[in-house]
Amino acid sequence: MQKRHEYIWCLIELSNGNKEWYCLSKVLRRALFIEKKHNQFWKKTMIGNYITVARSKYIRGRARLTVGRIEKIRIRKNGAADWHWSRNQFVTAEHLLDLKDSFNYLKHDYCWYNRLAIKVALIYWHNKLLQAELNSKRYGIKKKRLKLERKIK
Secondary structure (H helix, E strand, C coil), X not given: CCCCCCEEEEEEECXXXXXXXXXXXXXXHHHHHHHHHHCCCHHHHHCCCEEEEXXXXXXXXXXXXXXXXXXXXXXXXXXXXXXXXXXXXXXXXHHHCXXXXXXXXXXXXXXHHHHHHHHHHHHHHHHHHHHHHHXXXXXXXXXXXXXXXXXXX
């Protein structure tokens, strides 16, 4: 059972390049404390995932939302005093490679402007993932080419 008054905070990289600390929602926090009991590498299961977060104060239960990438995780004694809370929805990098499916999952039941903001952020992260994969493949090809050239000489 989780200790009373423990909160999980994540350093989130936003699509504009800024990084901010967000407190995970109650539902997600409960699930991660259960995961922590059974998996010593529980933090690694979340780092690199993409999560929906608030970007403004909640007014009548609504806030502006976006999607950011989890960079670091910490456990703290206090929750967020302002709007720096996550939502419950997140996707893995592998899931994000299927952009349409990721968007269908993360759009949830949000209003049109949050769906648009989520879609724009997902496209950014999707393209960044594709670029990283492409760079990795280019590096592998370059390495093989150099190895072949050395054998020929």
